[in-house]
Amino acid sequence: MRNQITNALSDFFFEYETPRQVLVRNRRVGVVCRLIQLGVLAYIIGWVFIYEKGYQSTDTAISSVFTKMKGVGYTNTSGYERVWDVADYVFPSQGDSSFVVMTNYIITEGQMMGKCPELEGKHNCSSDSDCEVGAFKRTGHGQMTGVCVNSTKTCEVLAWCPVEDDHSIPDPPLLMSAENYTLFIKNSVTFPLFGVKRSNLVESIDGDYIGKCLYDPKKDPLCPIFKLGDIIKLSGFNFKTIAKEGGAIGIVVEWTCNLDMDIKQCEPEYHFHALYGNPGEKEDVKASVGYNFRYAKHYMEDKIQKRTLLKVFGIRFDIIVQSLARKFDIIPTLTAIGSGVGIFGVATVVCDLVLLYLLPKREFYKNMKFKYTDTPAQQDSESLGLDTSVYYTIEANARQAQVPGKSNDPDSEAAITGSDEKK
Template sequence: MEGYCTPAWDFLLEYDTPRIVLIKNRTVGVINRLVQLGILAYVIGWVLVWEKGYQEFDSIIGSVTTKVKGLAFTNSTLLEEHVWDAADYVIPSQQESSFFVMTNVILTKNQVQGRCPELPNKTSRCKSDSDCAAGYHDPHSNGILTGKCVNYNEKVQTCEIFAWCPVENDTVIPKPAILGAAENFTVLIKNSIAFPKFHFSKRNILTNANTSYLKACRFNRKNDPFCPIFRLGDMVQEAGEDFQQLAVQGGVMGLFIEWNCNLDQSPSQCVPKYAFQRLDNKHYSETLSPGYNFRFAKYFINKNGTETRTLIKAYGIRFEVEVFGRAGKFDIIPTMINIGSGLALLGVATILCDIIVLYLLKKSNYYKEKKFKYVEDYELGIESENSYGTIENSGNTN
């Protein structure tokens, strides 16, 4: 109708509906089918099959206990003949999800509280008593200065300290490691896991194992990958490290137990996988305070009734046991969600082909005319058309 104008905000009251246009174009048709096949391959192959999109999942809850066994014999000037068992080299005897095995040691025997010269260093060397401030100490010293400068040996003078004497000298680390025989020690790893959502629990000691099997088996990735007893040397070798080199200054090793279980299958198929990796920096030259060590002391009273101790600086390997994984089981809800998402993705093929047809092809304007149709349905327009139709019909009657 002449003089009628559409308000600027009228687009808010418009409605559009899809229109099906069959386009005979081989190029666009091939692209459409290829995109659809790619989406179907992604949904079926990746989402549903590889990622098990038809399952509901639960994360793992687990606990770990360890027991180390082995004997080592040493015969050196410092230690003389000595047999080491688990009570000596596993410190402390029980830890949560980890254990420490001593592989090297510096012993300072028969220490008593008294006065003795400090070890020579930049701050302890002196020429007179005035170089030693009485009562002073720092975190790196072995005791408290008495204010005297005394002979450490024939050539060197150091400040006297009140401390556990004689003081420890750890400037030289024994090499090869004193307890290098720890390579043949074994550890039993007992791991219990559960997936609460599915009311499923299991141990890494499989149900078909018996006492005689546990006494004889050793973990071997090819021949016996499910034995829960590990030789320490094999664990370090699996991580690509040399045990004897690692034993000198110690380090930290990771033992990873992975449980990935498909509970739609038999429970016997739910088994652990073991992996090993060194966690600390193995390049000692690039690391400040390399390796792993700590000190502890054993106290006793000597014949004279004086409290005496043996100070032990223990180097060794700390094994951290980490348990992780998940379990899945069929559930209709995630299945339908993933299938629905896949069907929705098929619309991408239509969008892509519309872009090609309407904007990239030479006949795009022609396709736009076939694709879009504009219909105005205003009351004034309808009345005008009805009136026009009535006049036209009257004319035909005559």
């Protein structure tokens, strides 16, 4: 028992096993093998290394966005002239990455808390019984008092009076001048993995340049000042159409940086997308079009609280930063190479399947590839006093003698190599 354990440990530590190799001279199989290997090589070089940049590690940025609007608007409604500046038409006013620019509005001035009739179509009635006391309607302006107003045939409500009438939206938009407003975007990004910081105010941009430049995708692609009309146009919309009822536009600041190159080549690209609606869709098939909200300005008059209500139609701008930085790293490089080398084994598997199951002489190739052990015959040879290696030599010669005569077709030739085939 001790000798068996010792022999087993000795065999384990001091012996080396190597696969048996069979060299097959067959043109068809050889061409298939080389084509598969060529395809794998093209995949590794073309897709993994060139397209996917498998030799580089990647990182996304931590980003900050600051915005500033400039421009002045003018309206003249019913003889009432008014000038609108940034403090009036931008919501909110903090310079955030998401904000609204007012392009149209409905104003209701001098509202105060009281009782007044609802708008026609909201709470229609023919008698007081149609107006439930204390009830609310989702589309109404206040709480019903239980009185039906004969002059309007609508229910009386407790609300801010007079109630807002938003049935008619001004057309053309009241603030068409918003088309000429300008937007300044200041964006900074940090790639923490590589310790790189960049700003959209790159090396070629200085104070003089900012003072006179205006973004153009071809002439001035790095200028951080954008005309609102150009943004709407580049997103695929008509400014007058979207200004009437409002909408949403996405401004994408894209950073795609190869940090193996000069850091100055890490520059932003700007893209513009319509986030609401489809520019080619007909207006009559759209549901809940536009973007609007209400806000009120409260004040006191003769000790009575009043307010001015505005229903604002505007364009919502969402500034989105997308980033991806790449830099050479030995670990993903070795991983990509190792996985590619492993894929080369596909050629061997396919060729083995062709040899062993598809070719007419598959039995011949099986005899060349596999070495069979016949335990009873081996025992017979030992009983006759034959050396085991001599027996396998005789058996191999016998198997080859059973194979049909050698053909002149080079596809039928086969040679085997390996230490166990020596005579």
